[in-house]
Amino acid sequence: MKYFPIFVDAQHIHCLLVGAGEVAARKCELLLKTPAKITIVSPWVSDTVQRLADASEQITLINRKFEDDDINDKQMIFVATDDEVVNKHIHDIAHARKLLVNVVDNTPLCKFITPSIVDRSPIIIAMSSGGVAPVLLRYIRQKLESVIPANIKLLGNFSEKFRNKVKEGLSSVTDRRYFWEEVLDGDIGESVLQGNNDLAAAKLDKALIAYKNGDKPAGQVYLVGAGPGDPDLLTFRALRLMQKADVVVYDRLVSPEILELVRRDAEKIYVGKAKSNHTIPQEEINELLAKEALAGNRVVRLKGGDPFIFGRGGEEIETLIDHGVDFQVVPGITAxxxxxxxxxxxxxxxxxxxxxxxxxxxxxxxxxxxxxxxxxxxxxxxxxxxxxxxxxxxxxxxxxxxxxxxxxxxxxxxxxxxxxxxxxxxxxxxxxxxxxxxxxxxxxxxxxxxxxxxxxxxxxxxxxxx
Incomplete structure (x- = not known):
């Protein structure tokens, strides 16, 4: 591992950015996501950098060429000019002062490199290829962006809020780990992701008591629209729930390609209907969903198309309500x-x-x-x-x-x-x-x-x- 991955506390950092073109603007935008103080030195300023400077009190803009004293009292330096001599000079004097310096797009002159970031603050995923495969890194980041919920930051905030409470309730590190896995991967986590913090907090309190007593938490049913057949048309949320289900109840219209995306060790129950051949009557399907959830399972009811368009999702929900089972509905692209x-x-x-x-x-x-x-x-x-x-x-x-x-x-x-x-x-x-x-x-x-x-x-x- 050539580069040691580390997250630096930016609250007390003063950064120097030399250069004010569009490349510098991208670094500036990244720095502005932190509380760091930023000084920009350049004889010429692009419209983008000027707009950023005008909009932020974090930035001090100095309209002149770089001077050696500019590195005084700085802890981190970014160099983004098109003058190789200037870039090398700044690197050398910064290196002599043992300062962190990054010359953009010139890995040999970098004492640190900025990673590719998936930002869901407070959850941050940083990746690096050591500067050797930036396109591959961008490709990986795109993949991660597509599978990580945009509002996963809510889970981060929720975890921080209840961390001490769980720590006080469960003395064992192992118990706490298992408990948080259940919370984040179950219906409490889903409630948080939907922005329903009050419900999630109430469920966490109940779950914490149940966990200490050795009781299995109650399950939940997710009515998930699987779309018309092409797995690429699944919603991100549908895929996420399919991959953490304990039981999947699916019908004839769910394509084999979509079924392949279900969690490998989930129990799969086929309840398909064909013309004049109802494998399981609808009333029994309704009761089956309730029964599995009451047993503590996360149940995905996987339906072709959309659950609420000729999918009889309403009938299934009515039964769940009668049994006091929590549920959520995930729309799908209808046929x-x-x-x-x-x-x-x-x-x-x-x-x-x-x-x-x-x-x-x-x-x-x-x-x-x-x-x-x-x-x-x-x-x-x-x-x-x-x-x-x-x-x-x-x-x-x-x-x-x-x-x-x-x-x-x-x-x-x-x-x-x-x-x-x-x-x-x-x-x-x-x-x-x-x-x-x-x-x-x-x-x-x-x-x-x-x-x-x-x-x-x-x-x-x-x-x-x-």
Whole structure:
């Protein structure tokens, strides 16, 4: 390890920044995130540095060339000029005085280097490649930024607030470590991340008492929208909860690729439903969620699309409330928006549709009980979920209630996945299209003139048939 990683207390540091161009501005912006005192010396000042100096009392701006005495009373020096002779000179005199000096983009002249930072103060992650692979470091930072919640700083503040209380309640270092792992990784941590500190504090008090008594804390249910199929469309929060679940209850619409992202040692319970084949009745699914949570498990109810759009999430929540089980809901990209986007069919468009309706095409007793006259509107898009089996009825009813038989219609199977297939036609022709007969659920139906845009706006590499 060539460079020793260290975090320096900046409250009593006076930094010298030589140079005032855009490179210096980036260093100045970083320093301004600390309470450090900053002196900038340069004969020329960029607009960015001038704006920073005007806005901050931390900065003293000196408009002249560097003088050797400028390093007096400084503890840290950044050099960001385009004059190599000046840079080398400042390095040499600073090194002779045993001062920390960094010549930007010149690693041999650096007695310290600034790391790549993920800033969630008070939580700070600093990384370094020793100056040999800055692009790789930037890539790693981007990955970390995508998986670390933006408001994880709330967990840091919460931990600081209750640190002494937990220390007083649990004398063992090991006990405290296990307890904090449960807190930060469980529903208390989730409450903090949602900004509900009062609820989190109350839960921590209960958990601390339970932990001292050897009782397992109560579990919680997270209704998580898994989106239409492409794992890249998961929300950060959905992925985080999936990776810390004890039990995952999932349905048929959750793709194998998404299921692969679930915590490896989690118990996975399949409760999928197919046409005329309900593996587990909905009422039993509701009770199952409550039972697992009451046993102290973190339960993720993983649903294709969004839990509140034809996902029966409301019914499941009602049962959880009846049993006194805590829950949270994580929205997902619903099948309609996923299918439309990946098929190049905007659901609304200024020249085609100013409104959109999501409805079910589910057959019951060989019919579909909908307010058909209300669905037939001008400049409107219709999206039918679960309508493939009743496709002919849907087309006939729309035409019967005044929609032109030439109205464009699209069927999207396996939306957002590599096996996505799109079949287009009109209300009069789609049901008899041979390609339609080969489609299988889940297939979404989109009706409206916006379907005409598919031919030019389709960008995804799925299969297309017209």
């Amino acid at each position: 309609a928006t996923g299918a439309a986007s990946y098929a190049g069919i905007p659901l609304t468009h200024r020249d085609h549709a100013q409104s959109v309706t999501f409805t079910t095409g589910h057959l019951r007793d060989n019919t579909i009980n909908l307010n058909w006259p209300a669905l037939v509107q001008q400049n409107h898009t219709l999206v039918f979920y679960m309508g493939l089996t009743g496709l002919r009825i849907i087309c006939d009813k729309l035409v019967e209630n005044g929609m032109p038989s030439t109205m464009p219609i699209a069927l999207v199977q396996g939306a957002t996945r590599n096996n996505q297939k799109v079949v287009t036609g009109t209300l009069a022709t789609i049901a008899d299209n041979p390609d339609t007969l080969a489609l299988k659920p889940p297939t979404l139906i989109i009706v409206g003139t916006v379907v005409e845009l598919h031919a030019t706006l389709n960008w995804f590499t799925g299969k297309v048939s017209q």
